[in-house]
Amino acid sequence: xxxxKRLDTRMRIRIQTMLEQRESFKKIAAELxxxxxxxxxxxxxxxxxxxxxxxGSNNRCTIRSTCDIHNLCPGxxxxxxxxxxxxxxxxxxxxxxxxxxxxxxxxxxxxxYVCNGCEKKRSCAYRKRMYFADQxxxxxxxxxxxxxxxxxxxxxxxxxxxxxxxxxxxxxQSIHHIFATSQDELYIxxxxxxxxxxxxxxxxxxIDAPRIVRMSPRKTKRQVKxxxxxxxxRTYEDLQAYLADHPxxxxxxxxxxxxxKGGKCILTLTWKxxxxxxxxxxxxxxSASVTAIVDxxxxxxxxxxxxxxxxxxxxxxxxxxxxxxxxxxxxxxxxFYCNPSAPYEKGTxxxxxxxxxxxxxxGSSFDSLDQGFLNxxxxxxxxxxxxxxxxxxxxxxxxxxYSADLNIEELLHxxxxxxxxxxxxPSLLKKYYDSHPSLLSKAIEEES
Numbered sequence: 001x002x003x004x005k006r007l008d009t010r011m012r013i014r015i016q017t018m019l020e021q022r023e024s025f026k027k028i029a030a031e032l033x034x035x036x037x038x039x040x041x042x043x044x045x046x047x048x049x050x051x052x053x054x055x056g057s058n059n060r061c062t063i064r065s066t067c068d069i070h071n072l073c074p075g076x077x078x079x080x081x082x083x084x085x086x087x088x089x090x091x092x093x094x095x096x097x098x099x100x101x102x103x104x105x106x107x108x109x110x111x112x113y114v115c116n117g118c119e120k121k122r123s124c125a126y127r128k129r130m131y132f133a134d135q136x137x138x139x140x141x142x143x144x145x146x147x148x149x150x151x152x153x154x155x156x157x158x159x160x161x162x163x164x165x166x167x168x169x170x171x172x173q174s175i176h177h178i179f180a181t182s183q184d185e186l187y188i189x190x191x192x193x194x195x196x197x198x199x200x201x202x203x204x205x206x207i208d209a210p211r212i213v214r215m216s217p218r219k220t221k222r223q224v225k226x227x228x229x230x231x232x233x234r235t236y237e238d239l240q241a242y243l244a245d246h247p248x249x250x251x252x253x254x255x256x257x258x259x260x261k262g263g264k265c266i267l268t269l270t271w272k273x274x275x276x277x278x279x280x281x282x283x284x285x286x287s288a289s290v291t292a293i294v295d296x297x298x299x300x301x302x303x304x305x306x307x308x309x310x311x312x313x314x315x316x317x318x319x320x321x322x323x324x325x326x327x328x329x330x331x332x333x334x335x336f337y338c339n340p341s342a343p344y345e346k347g348t349x350x351x352x353x354x355x356x357x358x359x360x361x362x363g364s365s366f367d368s369l370d371q372g373f374l375n376x377x378x379x380x381x382x383x384x385x386x387x388x389x390x391x392x393x394x395x396x397x398x399x400x401x402y403s404a405d406l407n408i409e410e411l412l413h414x415x416x417x418x419x420x421x422x423x424x425x426p427s428l429l430k431k432y433y434d435s436h437p438s439l440l441s442k443a444i445e446e447e448s
Contacts (some may be wrong), residue, residue: 007034007042007140012133015039019131022117040111046136047114049241050128060126062103069097086297102127102245113241120233124364153188155226155324158201161186161437165193166204174210199320200284205262226324234325236345239336250311253349256321257356258286266320266356266366266374267293270349271311274401275386277352277396278412279374281366287320291327298331300411307332309402315346325408355381358424373432375413383417392417 007015011032018028061067066299105126115121115128153161164185179186186193196202197209216280216391232358243249250273257266257279265285270277283288298306313334316322325335338345345415359377360366382395389397395416399408409415423431 005087007032007038009133011246012046012137015042015118015136016131016133019043019112019114025111040113042136043113043131047129047131047137049133049237050115050130052128059100060102061097062101067099069099080144099417126309153226155291155327156218158196158226158288161188161193161196162202162204165196168203169204170208172210200262200286200423201288203284210265227326228323230323230325231318236315236339236342239313242313242334242336249313252311252314253346254290254314254316254322255346255349255353256317256319256376257360258285259360259364264366264369268349268353268356269395270346271398272315272346272348272353274394275348275352275379275389275400276382276396278414279347279356279378281371281374285319285321287322287324287327291324294328296333299350299404301406303331309406317346324418330386352381355384355424359426359428361426370436371413372436373429376432377416377428379415380417380428381420382414383419383422384417384424390418 014032015028018031025036025039027037032039103126105115105124105159108114108129113129114131115124116131118124121128140363164182165175165178169363175190179190179193183376236318250271253270253272255268255270257268259265265282267280267282267290268277269279280293281295297310301309310333312332313336314328315338316337318324318337318340322335322337343350356377366415379395383393385391385393395408395414399416402408406412
């Protein structure tokens with residue numbers, strides 16, 4: 001028997017077929033020529049939750065057969081009247097009943113860990129777990145791809161290397177010269193140093209290097225992640241499962257608004273339920289800048305107020321700037337990621353970004369901006385009346401909840417703008433430039 005054999009699509013199809021025939025892992029392994037533990041790990045790692053009810057009731061509560069509660073469904077009480085929960089087909093009570101406790105099938109805790117071969121699969125109302133060959137194959141390819149991205153460097157190690165490499169690059173020294181004369185100080189290769197430089201993870205920029213700026217840029221965009229396994233257990237599907245168990249959880253959405261490539265950018269944090277958004281200017285679109293902002297917010301507000309104001313669940317973009325979730329989760333926050341190319345999964349954040357683009361059109365440079373202008377911009381955005389908030393502004397809703405505990409203007413630097421004075425056009429930036437001549441001269445220099 002081979003010591004190692006990678007499973008392919010054909011073998012996974014055979015695994016699914018034999019699971020449906022209720023064959024043991026040992027027999028499946030013997031037919032495919034692999035060890036039984038290989039099949040066990042494949043089924044555990046490649047199976048997915050299959051949230052489908054069965055014939056009859058879809059209620060999954062442990063006390064459904066003896067429960068006498070009814071009239072829980074808003075506007076549908078006539079459907080529930082004189083009906084036991086065990087016969088409910090709407091299963092709204094699963095989401096709103098305080099007594100609800102989902103039943104977990106004990107068969108999923110032992111081999112084969114999935115419901116493929118279960119005889120009661122069609123009639124069973126409980127939450128299922130299934131092994132599908134196509135999904136398992138796609139997941140395996142995705143994991144292999146992500147395992148080759150990123151680098152094995154912590155945030156502290158990157159900062160240490162930044163202190164060694166960046167000052168010398170800014171002096172005009174080439175990366176090869178630095179490595180040739182400082183081999184004892186550096187524990188990475190030259191290629192990794194170039195990756196750090198191009199990804200913006202160190203303070204030096206490609207324009208500081210002697211010859212790099214004359215070379216043509218890569219045609220493919222490369223993302224360098226601090227933790228290449230950051231998405232494990234933090235996918236959008238994991239978020240949905242978490243919200244199913246914690247339906248009242250508040251969510252904060254995080255994303256980046258970019259100006260010109262390689263320049264300054266904006267970190268936005270959005271309270272999903274209130275459309276309230278704040279933004280922070282960053283010199284580089286890297287993980288270190290995001291971590292620094294979160295640390296600063298925690299230090300400014302204090303632990304108790306930080307947890308009271310900021311939701312415990314953050315849904316972040318899939319970019320490399322959010323690839324160090326441990327730096328955020330150390331404050332007791334649960335981090336999840338949207339799927340790539342799925343902006344609708346954090347729609348509140350994206351919709352509010354459209355208001356930013358009214359003032360700062362796509363493609364414009366943020367290098368001449370300062371944090372003072374962003375505070376003014378987000379004050380105008382949060383003072384805009386919203387139809388979904390019953391014609392109140394995001395500032396009104398946020399202040400009604402937190403003004404007693406938090407000085408919004410002093411700590412978050414967001415103030416209320418009179419409705420008649422709300423302005424969301426490029427002229428807002430022009431007025432700010434007029435009151436800050438130094439920023440205007442800097443903008444003119446950049447354009448020239």
